Amino acid sequence: MWWRQLAALWFKELRTLYRDPFLLLAIIWFFTAEIYIAGTGIRLELNKAPMGVVMEESSAPAREWLAAFHRPWFDVQGSVLDMQTGQALLDSGKLMQVVDLPPRLDEALWRGQPVAIQVFMDGSNVTLGSLMASYTQQIHARYNTEQMLEKLHRSAAQPLPVPQVDNRVRLRFNENNEDSWFMSVTELFMVITVLGMLLPAALAVREKERGTIEQLLVTPLDTTQIMLAKIFAVILVILLGVTISLFCVIVPLIGAPLRGDLGLFYASVALYAFSICGVGLFIATLARNLGQVMLLTFMLILPMLLLSGAWTPPEAMPAWERALMAFTPLYHFNIIGNSILFKAATLAELKTHLLALAAIGLVLFSFGAWRFRRQFAV
Secondary structure: OHHHHHHHHHHHHHHHHHHOHHHHHHHHHHHOHHHHHHHHHOOOOOOOEEEEEEEOOOOHHHHHHHHOOOOOOEEEEEEOOOHHHHHHHHHHOOOOEEEEEOOOHHHHHHHOOOOOOEEEEOOOOHHHHHHHHHHHHHHHHHHHHHHHHHHHHHHOOOOOOOOOOOOOOOOOOOOOOOHHHHHHHHHHHHHHHHHHHHHHHHHHHHHHHHOHHHHHHOOOOOHHHHHHHHHHHHHHHHHHHHHHHHHHHHHHHHOOOOOOOHHHHHHHHHHHHHHHHHHHHHHHHHOOOHHHHHHHHHHHHHHHHHOOOOOOOHHHOOHHHHHHHOOOHHHHHHHHHHHHHHHOOOHHHHHHHHHHHHHHHHHHHHHHHHHHHHHHHO
């Protein structure tokens, strides 16, 4: 009898979601267009950075040096009249980098004299500025090495063997370093987090707004059934949304692989959704309308995203923030999800993070359920 009542409530919650155009549209958007936009629109590497050159004479070494600044990283717009004009273009945002090549560059290189090349960069965006500086330094180092070897061979009577270290880098799990793989999966995890908080709170608050919560109070149903029906409905919706995202967006459109055990991945998604729904129950006890639900959801989710380790590696954070990350469910789920999908990690390899996620989820759900029951008791 108890389970039949729970099943009836579960179907009621699913029908409520189906009949709510706002929530239904939000679910469809988040699991499709949002994933695709994040996967294709956000780049973590330098891409066609506009660059200008102040060059008084077009010598062969200058052209050879400039040829290294090519697409897809740089987009050389052409020559700039002088450095004052280049500075104005930097200030206006039309250029991100201006290079000032000295005159008689070829003569200085032929004589073995040091040459000073000024490079001005737009550092307002720290990430792009750091990437431009790093790429430019690599180009300088490679060009200097080539010039040194060429001069050495010219001065020697016969070719000399030059000891060199051949640096051969092999990327595992993402061989071509595709940003879209990481961004689409990271966005999927964020969507699960947002909807895991938003949907159970929205379902409860909508009943408050429509007055149906009072009708449930006079029925023989207990608060556990009411609460679990909402949670199970949200978990089912999230699992269906994850399936659509994986097999309709991430794999066919973005091209990311699915290397791990999907059964383990879906079980991890269900565990994480169950954990985060506890926060949604807590939000439902505080909010009086859907607007307050959305405000509280985004207020709580921002610290979770910042401490998830997706945007900033834990090693780059202060010690106290790294300590807080261990208590953030999204941090553990981010490691679990990426390890399963890209690294084909097994249950034994992820048991530490799975146990931590289960423990955090138990605490969050217990607190949310306690608040939910307490409100019904009043």
